[in-house]
Amino acid sequence: MMIMKISLSRFFTFTFVLSSIILSMMMQGFMDDPLTERQVNDFQLLNIDNKKVSLSNYPNAKGFIIVFTCNHCPFAKLYPQRLNDLNEKYSAYGIPLIAISSADTLKMEDDSFAEMQKKAKDENFNFPYLLDADQSTAKNFNAQRTPHVFVIWKENDKWVVKYNGAIDDNAAKPELVTVNYISVAVDNLLEGNEVVNKETKSIGCKILFR
Amino acid sequence: MKKLLILLFSIFSVSVYAQYNTLWIPDTLSGTNFNLTIKDTLKQMIPGQQTVTEAINGNWWGPTLIFNKGANIHMNVTNKLQDTTTIHWHGMHLPAIMDGGPHQKIPPSTTWMPYWQVSNNAGLYWYHPHLHMETEYQMNMGMGGLIIILDPTESALPLPRTYGIDDIPLALSDRRFNSLNQIQDVPYGDSMMVNGTLRPQTNVPAQVVRFRILDAGPERSYNIGFSDNRTFYVITSDGGLLDAPVAVTRYLLSTGERIEILANFTGQSGQNVTLKAYNSTLTQQMPGGDVFPVGTLFYNGLARIDFNILRLNITAQTSSPITTIPTALTTNNFISEGSSQLTRNLTISDTNIAGIPGVAFVINHRLFNYDYYNYSVLLSNTEIWRISSTSNFSHPFHIHDVEFNILTRNGVAPPSYEKGWKDVVLVKNGETVRFIAKFDDFSDSLHPFMYHCHIALHEDDGMMGQFIVKSPTVGISSLSQQLPEFSLYPNPASDKLNVSFPNSTESSNVYYIRIFDAAGRTIYMLPKPQIQNGLDISGLAAGVYFLQLTDERTKLVNTVRFVKQK
Numbered sequence: 027m028m029i030m031k032i033s034l035s036r037f038f039t040f041t042f043v044l045s046s047i048i049l050s051m052m053m054q055g056f057m058d059d060p061l062t063e064r065q066v067n068d069f070q071l072l073n074i075d076n077k078k079v080s081l082s083n084y085p086n087a088k089g090f091i092i093v094f095t096c097n098h099c100p101f102a103k104l105y106p107q108r109l110n111d112l113n114e115k116y117s118a119y120g121i122p123l124i125a126i127s128s129a130d131t132l133k134m135e136d137d138s139f140a141e142m143q144k145k146a147k148d149e150n151f152n153f154p155y156l157l158d159a160d161q162s163t164a165k166n167f168n169a170q171r172t173p174h175v176f177v178i179w180k181e182n183d184k185w186v187v188k189y190n191g192a193i194d195d196n197a198a199k200p201e202l203v204t205v206n207y208i209s210v211a212v213d214n215l216l217e218g219n220e221v222v223n224k225e226t227k228s229i230g231c232k233i234l235f236r
Numbered sequence: 237m238k239k240l241l242i243l244l245f246s247i248f249s250v251s252v253y254a255q256y257n258t259l260w261i262p263d264t265l266s267g268t269n270f271n272l273t274i275k276d277t278l279k280q281m282i283p284g285q286q287t288v289t290e291a292i293n294g295n296w297w298g299p300t301l302i303f304n305k306g307a308n309i310h311m312n313v314t315n316k317l318q319d320t321t322t323i324h325w326h327g328m329h330l331p332a333i334m335d336g337g338p339h340q341k342i343p344p345s346t347t348w349m350p351y352w353q354v355s356n357n358a359g360l361y362w363y364h365p366h367l368h369m370e371t372e373y374q375m376n377m378g379m380g381g382l383i384i385i386l387d388p389t390e391s392a393l394p395l396p397r398t399y400g401i402d403d404i405p406l407a408l409s410d411r412r413f414n415s416l417n418q419i420q421d422v423p424y425g426d427s428m429m430v431n432g433t434l435r436p437q438t439n440v441p442a443q444v445v446r447f448r449i450l451d452a453g454p455e456r457s458y459n460i461g462f463s464d465n466r467t468f469y470v471i472t473s474d475g476g477l478l479d480a481p482v483a484v485t486r487y488l489l490s491t492g493e494r495i496e497i498l499a500n501f502t503g504q505s506g507q508n509v510t511l512k513a514y515n516s517t518l519t520q521q522m523p524g525g526d527v528f529p530v531g532t533l534f535y536n537g538l539a540r541i542d543f544n545i546l547r548l549n550i551t552a553q554t555s556s557p558i559t560t561i562p563t564a565l566t567t568n569n570f571i572s573e574g575s576s577q578l579t580r581n582l583t584i585s586d587t588n589i590a591g592i593p594g595v596a597f598v599i600n601h602r603l604f605n606y607d608y609y610n611y612s613v614l615l616s617n618t619e620i621w622r623i624s625s626t627s628n629f630s631h632p633f634h635i636h637d638v639e640f641n642i643l644t645r646n647g648v649a650p651p652s653y654e655k656g657w658k659d660v661v662l663v664k665n666g667e668t669v670r671f672i673a674k675f676d677d678f679s680d681s682l683h684p685f686m687y688h689c690h691i692a693l694h695e696d697d698g699m700m701g702q703f704i705v706k707s708p709t710v711g712i713s714s715l716s717q718q719l720p721e722f723s724l725y726p727n728p729a730s731d732k733l734n735v736s737f738p739n740s741t742e743s744s745n746v747y748y749i750r751i752f753d754a755a756g757r758t759i760y761m762l763p764k765p766q767i768q769n770g771l772d773i774s775g776l777a778a779g780v781y782f783l784q785l786t787d788e789r790t791k792l793v794n795t796v797r798f799v800k801q802k
Contacts, residue, residue, distance in 0.1 A: 098318070099276055100277050101276075101286075101288055132757065133318055134318050134344060134345065135345055135757075192285075192416070195284060195416075196284060198278065202284075229416055229418055230288060231288070232318070232319070234319065
C-alpha cells in the first residue's frame with residue numbers, strides 16, 4: 027500500500043490535470059476492490075480457552091459473524107456489549123459470532139494472548155476470541171481495520187462473504203445508532219434475500235501486516 | 237416522497253451546518269518535563285459516527301507546550317500507535333539527534349527522551365510528525381501541537397498574553413471526510429478547521445487581541461484578512477518578534493509558517509467580524525489555489541474562493557486590557573550579508589526521475605535518500621542559501637537547525653513583515669530566494685538535519701534533502717576502532733541502573749542508549765543520555781533487557797544484558 031501511495035501521489039506532481047483524473051480513477055479502483063460475494067477459507071486458530079477453533083466445528087451453522095478486532099483500539103473497545111448482544115441473538119438462528127485478533131502482538135503488548143484472555147474475562151465475552159498469530163486469516167478475509175466485520179454464509183459447502191464493513195453507524199453512542207449493518211445483513215439472509223447493503227467501510231485502527 | 241425526503245434532508249443539513257462550533261483551545265503544559273503520549277483515538281467531529289484520529293495526550297492535536305528561553309527541557313514521547321512515528325520540534329535550535337526528523341523513528345510502545353536547552357526567541361513554534369512517506373497521513377489524522385516560547389524581551393512589552401482570552405492560538409488546517417465521517421488522506425480538504433474545530437467561532441474582548449497563527453498544512457496557503465478589511469498588525473515572523481509591528485490588511489501564510497498578529501477591537505463590543513481566507517486571489521501555481529476536478533483525489537474544495545477561518549464575537553473588555561498597538565517591539569541583530577563564508581546554490585524543479593511516471597517536485601534534481609547526505613556544513617559557518625525555482629508551483633522551503641534572514645526575493649529585499657527570523661520561506665514558482673543563516677552550536681557526524689518543502693505530500697514524495705553539521709576539530713584518523721566497553725550495576729536492578737566504564741573518561745561520551753526487551757522491542761530511546769546519576773528503570777516490567785550503547789566519538793555500538801527485578 028505504501029508503494030502504491032508513493033507512486034500514485036507522485037502523479038500529483040503532474041502539471042496536467044488529466045493525470046490526476048487517471049490517478050484518481052486508479053486509486054478509487056484500488057480502494058473499492060469489492061470484497062463481497064467472495065469465498066473465504068476455514069481457519070484453525072487458538073481461542074482464549076487454549077482450544078483451537080474452526081468453522082468446521084459448527085456443523086449446523088448457516089453462517090457466521092466474523093469480527094476482526096483487537097484489545098488496544100479505542101474504536102474496537104466501544105463494541106463488546108454489542109458483540110455479546112449480536113452473538114446472543116443470532117446464535118439461536120445458527121449464525122454464531124467469532125472474534126479474531128490479528129494485531130501485531132510483538133509491536134503491541136496490549137494485544138498479547140494473555141491480555142486477550144484478560145479482556146474476554148473482564149468484558150464477559152460470550153463468543154470465542156481467537157488469535158490470528160500469523161495474520162493469515164485477516165489476509166484471507168482482507169480485513170483492514172478493527173473492528174471489521176464479515177457476515178459469511180454457507181453456499182455449496184463453501185463460505186461466502188455476504189457483508190463486510192462496520193458494525194453500525196455510531197461507535198461511541200449506541201443510543202444514536204440509526205443502522206445496524208450486521209443485523210440488517212443477517213436478517214436479509216435469514217429471510218432468504220440478497221443483502222441490501224453488502225459493504226461499508228470498516229472504521230477503526232489499521233491492521234498492520236508484518 | 238423521495239423528493240420530499242431530499243428536501244427535508246437538505247433543510248436539516250443546512251440548519252446543522254449553518255451553526256458555528258466553539259473554537260477549541262488546546263490545553264497548555266508548562267515546566268521542564270513534558271510527557272507526550274501519541275495514540276489511536278477518536279473524536280466526535282461531525283454529527284453521527286465518530287472520526288478515528290491519532291493524537292497526543294487528548295483526542296485531537298496535542299497540548300500547547302510553554303517553554304522559557306534558557307530552560308533545559310526534557311521530553312518523554314511515548315508512541316502508543318501501532319505505527320512508527322517521529323516528533324519534530326519545528327523551529328527549535330537543538331542537536332540533530334534531538335530534532336525528531338525522519339531518522340529519529342519511534343517504534344510502537346517506545347518512549348523517546350530528547351532534551352535540550354531552549355535558545356529560540358519568544359514566539360510561536362510547533363511540533364509534528366516527520367516520518368518520511370507518512371508525514372501527510374499522520375498530520376491528517378490529527379498529530380501535532382503548538383509551542384509557545386517566552387523570554388524577558390517579549391514579556392516586558394505591553395502585549396496581550398492571557399492564553400485563550402486575548403492571546404488566541406490558531407492552527408489552520410483543512411480536511412476531507414468520507415461519507416462515514418472518516419478523514420481522507422488527501423492533500424486538500426473541503427472543510428476548513430481551526431484547532432480541529434469545523435466552522436469555529438470564539439469570543440474576543442473589545443481590546444487589542446493577539447492571534448498566534450500557524451499554517452498547520454498539509455498543503456494549503458491562506459491569504460488572511462478580516463471580513464471588514466480592517467488593518468491588523470504583524471508582530472512576529474517564524475522565529476519571534478519583528479522590530480516593529482507591520483500594518484497590513486492581508487497576509488499570505490504558507491504551510492509551516494507562523495505569524496502573530498494584533499487586531500484592535502476596542503469600542504466594538506457586541507459586534508462581530510470574521511477572520512477569513514481570501515483565497516479567491518490565489519493562482520494555479522499557489523498551494524491552495526490549484527484547481528482539480530470534483531471527484532479526483534486532489535480535488536481542492538476550497539480553491540479560488542474566499543472562506544471563513546474564524547468568526548469572532550466581540551464581548552466586554554477584560555479587567556486590564558491592552559488597547560493600543562505598540563510602535564516598537566525589539567531590536568533584532570540580523571546576520572550581515574558580508575559575513576557569509578559561502579553560498580550554496582539549490583534548485584527547485586519539476587524533473588523527470590527515472591522509474592517514476594511524470595515529473596516530480598525535487599530539490600537539486602534528486603529525490604530524498606535516507607543514506608545520502610546532500611551537504612556537509614562546517615560548524616559555525618555563516619552561509620547564504622540561494623534557492624532558485626524553475627518549478628511551475630510554489631513551495632514553502634523549510635530548514636531545520638537554524639533560523640535565517642531572507643536577503644532577497646528575485647534580487648529585491650523582502651517586505652518588512654518578512655524582515656525577521658524565519659525557518660520557512662515560500663519560494664514562488666520561478667522565483668529565486670536568498671537567505672543567510674549561521675550554523676552554530678550543534679555538530680554531529682552521524683545525524684543530519686533536514687531541509688524540505690513543507691507541503692507534506694511533497695516531502696513524503698522526496699522533496700527533501702539533509703545536511704550534516706561537522707566540527708572542524710574532530711579528526712577521524714586518531715580514533716580507535718574498539719567497541720565501547722561498559723558494565724551495568726546493580727544487575728539485577730530495580731529502580732536505577734548505572735553504567736560504568738573501565739576508562740572513566742568515556743562516561744561523558746555516550747551518543748545513544750537504547751533499551752530493548754527480550755523480544756527485541758525498543759522500550760527506551762535515549763539520545764545523549766545524562767547517565768552520571770544512573771538511568772531510571774523503575775518504569776520497566778520485571779524481565780530481561782538489553783542496553784545498547786553507542787560511543788560518541790567512534791559511533792560504535794555494544795550491548796549488555798541486564799535483569800530488571802521488582
